[in-house]
Each structure stands twice: as structure tokens, then as C-alpha cells.
Amino acid sequence: MPETHSDLLGVLAARLGAKHVIVDPAAMEGYLVEERKLYRGAALAVVRPGTTEEVAFVVRECAKAQVAIVPQGGNTGLVGGGVPHTGIVLSLARLDRVREVNAFNAAITVEAGCILKTVQDAASEVDCIFPLSLASEGSCRIGGNIATNAGGVNVLRYGNTRDLVLGLEVVLADGRIWNGLKGLRKDNTGYDLKNLFVGSEGTLGIITAAVLKLFPRPKAQVVAFVGCASPHAALGLFESLRRTMGDELTAFEYLPRFALEIVLRHASGAVRPLAGDHLAYALIEVSSPDPDLDLREQLERSLGAAFESGTIEDATIATSEAQNAALWHLRESLSDVQGLEGGSIKHDVSVPVSDVADFIVAASKACEEALPGVRVCAFGHFGDGNIHFNLTQPVDMERSLFLAQWERFNRIVHDIVHAMNGSISAEHGVGLIKRDELARYKDPVALDLMRTLKQALDPQNILNPGKVVAVTGDLPPALPVARKA
Template sequence: MTSPATLLATLSERLGGRHVLTEADTMAPAMVESRGLYRGHALAVVRPADTAEVAFVVAACAEARVPVVAQGGNTGLVGGGVPEGGIVLSLVRLDRVRALDPVGSTITVEAGVTLADVQAAADGAGLLFPLSLASEGSCRIGGNLATNAGGTAVLAYGNTRDLTLGLEVVLADGRVWNGLKALRKNNAGYDLKHLFVGSEGTLGIVTAAVLKLFPKPHARAVAFVGLASPQAALALFERLRGAAGADLTAFEYIPRFGLEIVLKHLAGARRPLDGEHAAYALIELSATRPDAAPDDELTALLSGAIEEGLVDDATIASSGTQAEALWALRENLSEVQGREGGSIKHDVSVPLGRLADFLDEATAACEAAMPGLRVCAFGHFGDGNIHFNLSQPVGMDKAAYLAEWGRFNRIVHDIVQAMDGSIAAEHGIGRIKRDELARYGDPVGLDLMRCLKKALDPNGILNPGKVIPSEGASGC
């Protein structure tokens, strides 16, 4: 078996020494996830320049039985990219837009292209790539694919999986699967790309993708709405969806506590409505038709909702600058929550019809379990995904509070399970939810996952210790 020193020498010879990082200070950014909950270690961080070099690295590591952890922008939230030894394979140098087809409305990009650059390339062609995340300036499309990222536009366009037509993937033995077909219809056997989207680098390493593009909206309208309850938010969503149809492109839920901490910590933030409300929604309508008037449509719909008592108050942005200011209240919520002390986070989804009941039940259960705890439940209301985050009581020791994470997992995840929901909506499993998946996952489904892992990565070198619970028998 190849020794670690020999492996590093082999990689340096092919990639060049400056792209095989072994010094602790240069490796440090790749050893920790964005929230600082996990810190890892590795032999080296390597930076291949193209798919052929990625394949070379993986084949060499396979021969040496050395683990490989792929990283893009390292913006994940579940510890999925933190190494536990082996090689960190950075994809940042795979940063080319290979092709853009305006007629077919597709773009082919390498895994290291940032999400913002994919958006910009589409925009330059008069088209839209709709995936939108707070970290879009630093996250990379390979990581978005590996985690099946969601974001604020899922309601209208779907998750990353729904935006993907084809993939190029390096397998665990170094072979390259070329599935880069820009086809809407392709029933030639199993649709293999779906194995790799959302697999968090445990089955293969995505090096390029063909992604769907869409017509750019001709106009949009953005509103911020005050509501009496989650039930009122759900009723408003149903009304807007029925009336506006596909023009409803975002419906984001913000609790009172969430708005207050954004106003407290975000420089320049201004209260959008007079007074305080129990809940808020940020709503966007957009239209690609030149004759559409989403401002007028949204004004009429919200005016009717106010007259009927469904909505307490509302404001509609009168300019692009005002629209961005309203969106900033939502997009900065996760970041400012950290300034309120420890945050125990749950990224969950439940059937849409049960979302309001979930918010009421889970909030009451958590507040009863710890007096003074502050629930900050916000997110993508229109697709059933809530970030059910819990801010520590004022004055409580942060470490002591975070030590209660497991107890609150039981409370929140048990309610999610009872409502036939998911404990991982858009952030993935990684390390932080691996044991939770063992508790809540379907036994047959977990067995199928182990079978797939064994078939595609028989030596277990691709991102070991992530996603798949280690315990449990396999029927393979």
C-alpha cells in the first residue's frame, strides 16, 4: 500500500507543489466548517486544475486507501465538508463556464464556479439561473449540487436537483462518468445524476454540470406583510398561490423576534411597518410577460386581504432599492441571530398544510422545556421548509446552552416525525444529523443507502463518516 509520503509526492509531481498544501496555516480554512462546530485534520489540501487531475487524485488516493473529502466554498452548515484525515480535494480551480446555450436555455459549468458567477453568466445572456442563497458570493456550484441546495426561489423553480440536467462525476476508483447531456427528456436507463445530487460527496465527486436557465422576469413586486399568526400566514399563502399562480416566486416567513433582532443588529435596517405584529411575510411576485403588472396585482390582492382581516398591515416596495432593503431583512436574519448568543438550529420540513400547527406545537414545547428560550422560526414558508432555530435565554452560558442540543433535537424532530416531515430539508445530513438519520430514517431506506455506498465506494474513501449512519446491517 502506498505510504502517505509517497502519495503526497505523487500528487505534487502531477499537480505541482504549490497546489498540494501541507502547512497547518495554509490548510486551516479547510479544516473548519462555517459555524465552527466541527474542526478536522488532513494530510493535505490539494487543488486540481481540471477533471483529469481530479480523477488522478482520486485514483491515487484509492490505491493508497486514503480518504478524499471534496470541498467547494466550504459554506456548509452540517459539518459535511470537514475532513477526518486523508486528503481535502478543493475544487476552486475548476472555475470555467464551459458552454452557454441561449436557445436550449442551459449553461454548463465546472464545480468550482461560484453561484454568483453562474447567475452573472446567465444574466449576461439575458436569462436567469434562479438558485439564490445568502452565501451565493462564496458557495460553489459543486457544493450546491452535493447538498441539493434550496434557497429562496424553490417555491417557483425547485431545488438544485430540479435545476440539473446532466453531470460529470469522478467515481471512487478515479473513473469519470460523463453524463453532461443538456436534454429535458432522456429515458436511456437509470437517471444516474440523481444518485449524486444531494449525496454530499459520499458516492462521487461532481466536477461539472449542465443547469437549466429561465426567462428573466420583466417586472417584480416585493411586499412586507404583518400578520396575526402562522395560521394567517398559511391562509394568505393559499390565497396568493391561487390568485397569482406561477407569478408567486417567494413567500418567506419571519417571526416577531426575528425582525426585532435584524432591526437591532443590521446597520441601516428600518422597521418596514408601524407597530409590532406576531408574524411577518416577505412576498415576491414576478412576471416574464412584458404586459404584466405584478405591482398592481399584489396591491389588489393585499388590499383585499386587509379588508377581510386576513392581513394586519402591508407595504409594497416602490423601487428596486426599497425591494432590496425589504429582502435584506430576511437575508440577514441567520447571521444576526448569532449575535444573540448560542443558537440551536433545526432545518426541517413538514407538509404545507401542517406548517402552522408545527410552528405552534414546536414553539410551545421548546419554550416549556427551557424558560426564557427565544424561538426564531423562519424560512421558506411556501415549500414547507422552516429553520426552527432556538436562541439561548438572555444571560445563559453559551456552552451550557449548546450542550442541550440533543435534548431539543428530540423535542423538535419527534414533532416533525409525527407530522410525516423531514429532519433535513435543505442543509443535508453531514455529521451533525447522521445519528438523527439513524433514529428517524426508514430502515429499508437506510439499507438501500448502505448498499449504494458499498457498490459505488467499496473501500469507503469518499467523505467517510458523513450522511450514512455507521451502525446497522446491510442486506447487500
């Protein structure tokens, strides 16, 4: 280790305490590998500040030493955005306080290291909800959710994370602290700075706290599981329910037959929801803060009309909270069980809602023609156009040979997305895995503006370098980390 790096670690240990400057390789291991284990990084140390002021101190000292910083929350990202090239991993896990809950203002102020489930629970204590909901909500941290503009199953009604943020506290690349925690619903005093940092994946600043929106807790919820003949029929059902249920339509999740099959095969406690098999399925939730509203009757009437018109083939409506949970279990188990079927090549994309069914059909056909036997697992949030277009290896194919075709399938799927005026990243972010794809598909003027912002806010390129957008001096992704089969 160069002497300057050793001096830096000594300075950090003196301020944070030696136990919060981790250099032991075994103790650092969990911070160097991302969730899907596609990338492995390297770092001088992992530092764990406990306050915003300590974060600012770390950033100032690293800026002096020209040492890179990779902010990290729960390290549950899926695009390699938290994998370090070198330098310091700055863990925000100790910044985990709920600073204020104000039900009258419908707002909660939390530090970036708060686990998402903790934020949800704090909202529940004042009879409200914080509606962001993800499969990893028991381990992901709110700072990472904001930094990646996470989506989840409730975007249809409540929006992406960006739509839930009222204000931010951010440590800038020079160590200054921007306090934007007013939490106002209207503030028209110039540029909306918070939106520069939401979705920036730690490349422009380090989010240390946030004011978030709360909503009335639903007092009535009904969940249904529906079988359809095709993705187009499922899309027709969505459009029908959007018109008849309005804002009460909270979630509309799409699953193909293959997805339900593997959940029933592998997920503990999964129960077949319908008697027959269908090519396409929808999981629907409607909710309201009015406990006297007969949502079940409204949903029955809407689904009955859809059945009479031939839009759907079968449906079941839950009659209890336990049945609601059992139906959601089928959707929530899907991400975990895919790996049990072998290698999975994953795409997180979005297209205009009107084109979702066309995209699924076209992309499935193109991939099946490119590799006979590939099993398409296209599922996701139909209501906002976000499809997780995942490909499971053929049954008789070796895993490593299948995963070696990742770039080939990127081109097939992303070209179709681009032709439909969609996005190659809908809710997981860009990180490392899609940085070069972004250069291929993003508008060149937009890329130039992004580089200008990066260079203006982080002129030394020390904040999560090499991620999202390439700038002069970045290391190529293949050099610091190795993608694994």
C-alpha cells in the same frame, strides 16, 4: 507521516504541482473548520486539481493508497459535511470555468468550482437567470450546491437544486469519469444516474461539472412585506396568493416578531417596514418576464382582499428596485445577526405545507416549556414547508450551558417533525451533525438501500467517509472531530 502517505503526496505534487498540494498547517486551517465552527477536522493535505482529469488522477492514487478523500467547494456547508476525518481534502476551487452558455437551449454548463454568483452573472449576460439564490451565493460553489441539493429563497417557483440539474460529470471512487453532460430535457434510457449524486454530499462520487437550467429573466418584480396575527394567518395568506398569483408568486418567506426585532437591532441599514408590531410577518415577491404585466396592481388587489377578510393586519408594497432590495435585506440579514444574540441551536426541517403553522406553534410551545426564556426564531420558506427552527439562548443564560442542550432540543423538535411526516433535513443536508439522527428517523429500508448504494459505488469507503449514512468501518463522529461550545 507513514511512508506510503509521503509517497502519495509526492506523486500528487508531481502531477498537480507542489503549490497545489498544501501541507502547511496554517495554509490548511480554513479547509479544516466548517462554517459554524461546530466541528474541526484533520487532514494529511489539501490538494487543488485544476481539471477533471486531475481530479480523476487524485482519486485513483488515493484509492491505491486507501486514503480517504473529502471533496470541498466553498466550505460554506452547515452540517459538517466537508470536515475531514483524515486523508485528503480535495478542493474543487480551481475547476471554475463556465464551459458553455446556450440561451436557446436554456442551459449553462459550468465546472463544480464556479461560485454561485458567477453562474448567476453568466446567465444574466444572455438575459436569463439561474434561479438558485442563497445567502452565501458570493462564496459557495455550484458543486457543493448540487452535492447538498441546496434550496434557497426561490424554491417555491423554480424548485430545489435537483430540479435545476440537467446533467452531471462525476469522478467515481475508482477514478473513472462518468460524462453525463448531455443536458437533455428528456432521456429515458434507464436509471437517472444524476440523481444518485445530487444531494449525496460527495459520498458516492465527486461532481466536477454540471449542465444547469436557465429561465427567462423577470422584467417585472414587486416585493411586499406583510404583518399577520399568527403563523396560521400567514399560511392562509400564502394559500390565497398561490391561488390568485399562480406561478408569478416567486417567494414567500416567513419571519416571526423576534426575527424582525433582532434584524432591526443589529443589521446595518435595516429600516422598520411597518408602523406597528405583529406576531408574524411574510416577505412576498411576485415576478414575470412580461414587462407590461401590472404585478403591483394584482398584488394590491390580493392583499386588499386579505386585509378585508382579516387575514393580514398591515402591508407595504415596494415602489422601486431600491425598496425591493431594502425589504429583502430584512430577510437576508437574519442568518448573520442571530449569532449576535448569543448561542443558537439550529434545526433545518420540513413538514407538509398544510402543517407548517401547526408545527411552528407546537414546536415553539414544547421548547418554551422545556426551557423558559428560550427565544424561538422560526423562519423560512413557507411555500415549500421548509422552516429554520432556531432557538436563541435565554438572555440570562450562559452560552456553553445552552449549547450543551442541543441533543435535548433535537429530540423535542425532530420528534414533532417526524410525527407530522416531515424531514429532519430540508436543504442543508445530513453531513456529520445529522448522521445519527438520520438513523433514528429514516425508514430502515431506505437506510439499507442507501448503504447498498454506498458500498456498490465506493467499496473502499474512501469518499467522504462517515458522512450521511454510517457503514461498517466508519469512525464515530466524536473521534476525528470535536464539537465546540
